[in-house]
Amino acid sequence: xxxxxxxxxxxxxLARGVCRHLRSHGFVSxxxxxxxxxLRVDVMAxxxxxxxxxxxxxxxxxxxxxxxxxSGYLDWCDRFFWAVDEAFPAEMLPDETGLIVADSxxxxxLRMAPEGRLPAARRKVMIxxxxxxxxxxLQAYRDPKLPPLPEVEPD
Amino acid sequence: xxxxxxxxxxxxxLARGVCRHLRSHGFVSxxxxxxxxxLRVDVMAxxxxxxxxxxxxxxxxxxxxxxxxxSGYLDWCDRFFWAVDEAFPAEMLPDETGLIVADSxxxxxLRMAPEGRLPAARRKVMIxxxxxxxxxxLQAYRDPKLPPLPEVEPD
Numbered sequence: 001x002x003x004x005x006x007x008x009x010x011x012x013x014l015a016r017g018v019c020r021h022l023r024s025h026g027f028v029s030x031x032x033x034x035x036x037x038x039l040r041v042d043v044m045a046x047x048x049x050x051x052x053x054x055x056x057x058x059x060x061x062x063x064x065x066x067x068x069x070x071s072g073y074l075d076w077c078d079r080f081f082w083a084v085d086e087a088f089p090a091e092m093l094p095d096e097t098g099l100i101v102a103d104s105x106x107x108x109x110l111r112m113a114p115e116g117r118l119p120a121a122r123r124k125v126m127i128x129x130x131x132x133x134x135x136x137x138l139q140a141y142r143d144p145k146l147p148p149l150p151e152v153e154p155d
Numbered sequence: 156x157x158x159x160x161x162x163x164x165x166x167x168x169l170a171r172g173v174c175r176h177l178r179s180h181g182f183v184s185x186x187x188x189x190x191x192x193x194l195r196v197d198v199m200a201x202x203x204x205x206x207x208x209x210x211x212x213x214x215x216x217x218x219x220x221x222x223x224x225x226s227g228y229l230d231w232c233d234r235f236f237w238a239v240d241e242a243f244p245a246e247m248l249p250d251e252t253g254l255i256v257a258d259s260x261x262x263x264x265l266r267m268a269p270e271g272r273l274p275a276a277r278r279k280v281m282i283x284x285x286x287x288x289x290x291x292x293l294q295a296y297r298d299p300k301l302p303p304l305p306e307v308e309p310d
Contacts, residue, residue: 016298023304028290031297046286050279124205124279127286131201134289135183141296142186143171149178 010059013104015043018055018083021100021107027053030134035076035126039069044077046130050123052076053113055100057083064092076126079113165214168259170198173210173238176255176262182208185289190231190281194224199232201285205278207231208268210255212238219247231281234268 008016012031019029026048033044043055054077058064064082074080081098084090090099090110098113118126140146163171167186174184181203188199198210209232213219219237229235236253239245245254245265253268273281295301 019294020298020301028287028294030290030293046283046290050283127283128201128205131282131286131289132183134286134293135185135201138185138289138293138296139174139183141293143175146175 008104011042011057011063014057014059014083014085014102014107015055017102017104017107018043018057018100019045020105021102021109022053022055025109027051028134030130030137033130033133035073035129039072039076041073041076043083044126044130046127050127051078052118052123052126052130053079053081053098055081055083057102058088059085061089061092064088074116076118076122078115078117081109081113083107163259166197166212166218169212169214169238169240169257169262170210172257172259172262173198173212173255174200175260176257176264177208177210180264182206183289184210185285185292188285188288190228190284194227194231196228196231198238199281199285201282205282206233207273207278207281207285208234208236208253210236210238210253212257213243214240216244216247219243229271231273231277233270233272236264236268238262 015031022029022045027045029043029045031043032040034040041054042057045053045055054073056070079098081100082093083100083102085103086101093099096114099111100107100109170186177184177200182200184198184200186198187195189195196209197212200208200210209228211225234253236255237248238255238257240258241256248254251269254266255262255264
């Protein structure tokens with residue numbers, strides 16, 4: 001399950017740099033997180049005070065333009081960021097979103113996203129979902145012979 | 156970091172079976188979780204409604220008798236269980252605790268632990284800590300070349 005760099009998609013390489021960098025802000029992260037059925041975010045990060053940030057990683061103009069769902073992500077986080085590489089035309093991105101420049105090794109927040117605080121009940125549900133997501137994927141690494149459950153788990 | 160069976164301690168092998176089994180109850184688990192400085196529990200499990208269970212894995216009579224801290228774990232969970240193997244003299248264990256019989260492949264709850272519900276504020280802190288623990292360890296697997304942070308992270 002540990003995939004070498006060349007097997008990761010460009011967006012996944014950006015996500016790796018983003019997740020590394022977010023640690024310096026005290027945030028832990030998971031990738032490919034599903035806040036609600038039908039939505040999947042590239043990075044969901046959890047801060048030391050329970051803050052939730054969503055980061056969408058866009059490797060190209062086309063990748064960005066094909067994402068018609070992004071405004072829906074705003075309802076599931078306190079702050080929303082794009083992560084792009086240095087070559088990306090950042091002026092395309094909406095002003096009212098955060099901006100991170102990343103590569104596969106590291107990243108930097110260039111523009112802090114405005115805050116739209118989650119309601120307490122939703123934050124509670126999201127943090128529990130984050131915990132479940134992280135623990136399930138961790139177990140798959142820790143116990144690679146983990147037998148599948150007889151039934152499909154609800155998400 | 157994925158260690159073959161022969162490198163795991165007897166207690167860790169029990170923990171693996173416990174974590175596998177808990178999935179069938181809808182629980183996800185992390186191992187070696189620190190609810191508060193100075194206390195480390197073998198398994199902390201998180202249920203679908205935010206329930207928190209602690210499971211201490213004891214591979215032998217001596218292992219059990221040397222644990223003088225266990226009653227302190229009760230303050231950090233809704234239910235507390237011992238996990239032991241079939242050969243363990245289960246009659247030694249206090250009646251008012253849960254009992255799981257485990258091996259390295261699976262486990263079974265023989266006696267449900269009584270419930271002592273956590274206060275809401277503590278549950279919230281514990282779930283956030285659980286999420287942080289799981290995400291940090293997951294990242295170490297996902298990104299094995301993760302550079303260390305310049306400073307020690309608070310726990």
